[in-house]
Amino acid sequence: MKGIKIILQGGGEHAKVVLDCLLDEGANVLALFDPKFSGELFGVEQRGQYDPLFEPDSKVIVAIGDNAIRKKVTGVTQHSFTNAIHSSTVISSRVSMGVGCMVLHGAIIQANTVIGDHVIINTATSIDHDCEIDNYVHLAPRAVLCGRVKVGEGALVGAGAVVLPGISIGAWATIGAGAVVTKNVGDGAVVVGNPAGPIQNSKLKSSR
Numbered sequence: 001m002k003g004i005k006i007i008l009q010g011g012g013e014h015a016k017v018v019l020d021c022l023l024d025e026g027a028n029v030l031a032l033f034d035p036k037f038s039g040e041l042f043g044v045e046q047r048g049q050y051d052p053l054f055e056p057d058s059k060v061i062v063a064i065g066d067n068a069i070r071k072k073v074t075g076v077t078q079h080s081f082t083n084a085i086h087s088s089t090v091i092s093s094r095v096s097m098g099v100g101c102m103v104l105h106g107a108i109i110q111a112n113t114v115i116g117d118h119v120i121i122n123t124a125t126s127i128d129h130d131c132e133i134d135n136y137v138h139l140a141p142r143a144v145l146c147g148r149v150k151v152g153e154g155a156l157v158g159a160g161a162v163v164l165p166g167i168s169i170g171a172w173a174t175i176g177a178g179a180v181v182t183k184n185v186g187d188g189a190v191v192v193g194n195p196a197g198p199i200q201n202s203k204l205k206s207s208r
């Protein structure tokens, strides 16, 4: 990443971590674009609304933690994309990865894993062999995927969750922080706990 001209879409909390990663790796980060922010972050200008004509030969990373918003913003981004990968990560040479991915401090990715586009592999996440991670997934800090796990588009695997070998997680599903996932999870489902299951909402229970 040394010397590559990069701009970030997003200026919030996730962008802060991604920018830190990029600056540590010697990238030339020119600006952040996010209508909600102005001023500067770590000495890099926050320029507000995205400008598709700004430094057209620079590469973009959409550094937005929310998967649905990240997908929407990638759809209107006209620059080409690149990846942000911290040098403290351990990534097998037999891993395939798309574009726009963020592989943050201390993450490990084992052999034959396939990763799509705009995926967040957050701090100290561990992905074992032969996993398939679709586009716009977010694997939160210290999530652990055992071997052969499949994660569908836009799913969130919460902080510290563990997904057992061979499990499939559906598109846009949410795995709660600290969950242990022992069975397949359907599209759009929200599961928590050990073993992971639907949220037992006390308000719903008391109204029955």
Ligand SMILES: CC(C)(COP(=O)(O)OP(=O)(O)OC[C@H]1O[C@@H](n2cnc3c(N)ncnc32)[C@H](O)[C@@H]1OP(=O)(O)O)[C@@H](O)C(=O)NCCC(=O)NCCS
Residues within 6 Å of the ligand: 122, 140, 141, 157, 158, 159, 174, 175, 176, 177, 178, 179, 190, 191, 192, 193, 199, 200, 201, 202, 203
């Ligand atoms: C699972 C999750 C999405 C639920 O969020 P929510 O829909 O706003 O749910 P609420 O906070 O209203 O909680 C609903 C119930 O589920 C319980 N609950 C929420 N998250 C839980 C979790 N991770 N494990 C166990 N129980 C959980 C709450 O205690 C509450 O129980 P109650 O109804 O008996 O009081 C969220 O709590 C979560 O774990 N998100 C992942 C966060 C994360 O790792 N982000 C990464 C940032 S980098």
